[in-house]
Amino acid sequence: MANALDEQAPPSLPGGVAVVGRGGAGGSAPLLRVEHLVKHYGGVRAVDGVSFTVAAGTITGLIGPNGAGKSTVLSVVSGFTPPTGGRIWFDGRDVTGLPMHRLARTGLVRTFQLARVFGGLTTLENLLVAAPRQRGLSPLGVLGGRFVWGAEERRLVERARALLRRFGMASKADDYARTLSGGQKRAVEIMRCMMMRPRLLLLDEPMAGLSPRLVVELEQILVELRDEGLALLVVEHELETVDRLCATVVAMAHGRVIAEGTMADLRTRREVQDSYVVG
Ligand SMILES: Nc1ncnc2c1ncn2[C@@H]1O[C@H](COP(=O)(O)OP(=O)(O)OP(=O)(O)O)[C@@H](O)[C@H]1O
Ligand SMILES: [Mg+2]
Structure with missing residues (x-):
């Protein structure tokens, strides 16, 4: 198993392979199930009864025209904002209404449409601040003192450096994040999520704003992460990317799911063509 990023994988993630059996019979239960999700902002029905699933170890696409409700789905599913109605199950557990930090601990993590980095910290530090400290408050951590902390910190730094190498950003480790390009900041945000050891x-x-070369590189990295067991739900306007990456695609318009299938299927569907100019 050549995944340097999972050297500390918890028992529930043997060898970096996503748990498909936990909470599901024989691994066939979806990792994420969203049912009749509703999010209203005042009179705006941003999400209006959305249901879909994401299988473990797959990349699912979420497409739709501007204002369809895609980012709102991510906000609600990730616990960034509570739903107005509906249910969310993650790994067989009802997680509806749990706040973002609790969901992150269970392995569900999001990025934002506009990358958020700490400009006054270095790239490496940006990754380290995201890492969950496992021993900070435990009796072992207290008794172990600096020795335990030192070992843990070292592992976190190793993990961060492995991510930086994977994303081709090892040479930027000590640069302030504010000096990075838009694409590099986006990569930092994704790496910061990976420090939390997500399962979804x-x-x-x-891909927004990335050069064609960087799009290809990031696609490659996402496929590798999937092959190591990570499940991804990707909102993306770049439909060629969606076609290449996503086994299943959910199409939204006006806060609702209007079609679901492969990207090739969706290109032929009238309701998708009507609401979304499929390239
Ligand atoms: N915090 C908010 N307060 C009020 N209205 C909101 C809020 N967030 C989103 N909306 C509205 O909800 C609808 C869905 O927005 P959302 O950002 O989810 O769409 P989107 O599919 O991600 O669009 P885009 O492709 O442009 O990113 C829009 O009408 C938007 O104006
Ligand atoms: Mg959006």
């Missing part, structure tokens, strides 16, 4: 990563337009 929600990405909001990861």
